[in-house]
Amino acid sequence: MIIDDKMIDYIGELARLKLKQEEKENAKNEINKIIDYMDVLNTIDTSNIEAMSHAFPVKNVFRKDDVMPSKDRDDILLNAPNKKDGAFKVPKTFE
């Protein structure tokens, strides 16, 4: 798999990033290096190895359905770049 200009534009769009030409070139080189490394990993025979998504064999970590107090609203909104009436304020969106 090769990451070309078209793919970089597409990934940029998905990530909501406006990239300058220079940044696109950089990203392209870096992502291609990562993909190359994946190709190296792909040469290893894993046919008898079960796929895993976690490094540790831990399963069934659960929490009981008990309500705990929520955070103070002012604290939660502390990092919001914009707020109004107790809500996060964002550019207009269409649902």
Next chain:
Amino acid sequence: MEFLTTMGLEVHCELSTKTKIFCSCSTEFGGEPNTHVCEVCTGMPGSLPMLNEQVVEYAIRTGLATNCTITQYNKFDRKNYFYPDLPKAYQVSQLYMPICQNGHIDIEVNGVKKAIRIKEIHMEEDAGKLIHDPWDDCSLVDYNRCGVPLLEIVSEPDFESGDEVIAYLTKLKSILQYIDVSDCKMEQGSLRADVNLSVRPVGQTELGTRTEMKNINSFKAIARAIEGERKRQIEVITDGKKVVQETRRWDDNKGSSFAMRSKENAQDYRYFPEPDLVPIEISDEWIEKVKNGLPELPTAKKERYIAEYGLPEYDVDIITGSKYLVKIFEKATEICGEPKEVSNWIMGEVLRMASETSTEFEDIKFNPDSLGKLIVILKNKVINRNTAKEVFEKVFTDDIDPEKYIKENGLEMVTDNGAVEAIVKAVIEANPKAVAEFKGGSAKVKGFIIGQCMKQLKGKADPGTVNKIVAEELEKL
């Protein structure tokens, strides 16, 4: 050209757990914006989710009640997309190993039975709410709903008509309510349906291009959206154009759907396994335990009511269709031991009062025992049927105790036949003209006399007794 319609449904149902799926914030509906939130459900960096066990339990329950196979080793995945209602920029969901698979729900439309296959049921988190602020030309985000547990129930494309869709949703809703996993309040968004729809000319075996209509939140709106979209697609094809695969939004006020902007349409979610949550392993014992705890489901209940009580199928369909009517039926029957009578009261007075007062079944407040008691009182001829209906209205609206209410308002029937006789005699004496007509052969007059007597008795007499005494007295003339 004649067309066939094919539909599939994705139903989102909010689970009625007390807390969110990955944190201990309350799931309570309403509340001031952003008061049921914490680091986890607002996606603060460094916070870690922890799965609510009850969500898994409810998912297993739902899977078993819809004839699914439970995936004993399953896990979560991230669905990536940018939208301000989702602070992490991904939704935790299940793509590769959903918790339930390959089930079915049996429906019946116009006497024809059909199984609708369920492809899968998966667990996921709900998103926040965006409120558009017209004064500021911005959107305000409330994350109270963000992280509320959802089940997404995905059907196969097995629907051929709007009636089948409605029958399926009605059945699904009643199952979810029976097994106590969701209140399914469509007006509060705890049950929402997305409809995938395609049309194709009769004779063509290959399915047409489908569109998806999102988040329609009433049964009536769903029926209208289906009809509207079917017509639109047929028009597109008849005009020689092609249906475009896209997500459309149904505007129920305008009665038409419109395509969502193509950017929102870009469906590349780049799913990958969620590294912050560990896999779930569901043992045979766990499944067995949940299975044993399941209540009797609508279909089984319906069959039992017909076999055990000999009730008409139509009535049983209505009653078993709602766990709230079932509760009234079973409690009242327990008190009075008259299932047929209880069923008649539900089909008559309960439904009438619910419709007259615009009360949803789940919001009916009266104690079901009162209906049972009222039926016993009626059976013992303490009051007559008309009075019983009046008392029931009070039971329905004010949840009064029928026995006490009848006593306090002196509604008991006059059981003293001597008293009834005296009134009958007085009425006959006071109406010589009517009596003359009776003698002249007019039978109608008897009804008039009975009416006058009941009026004097303020309706508190057994109509049979009054009827008999009036007949006797008139004979004597």
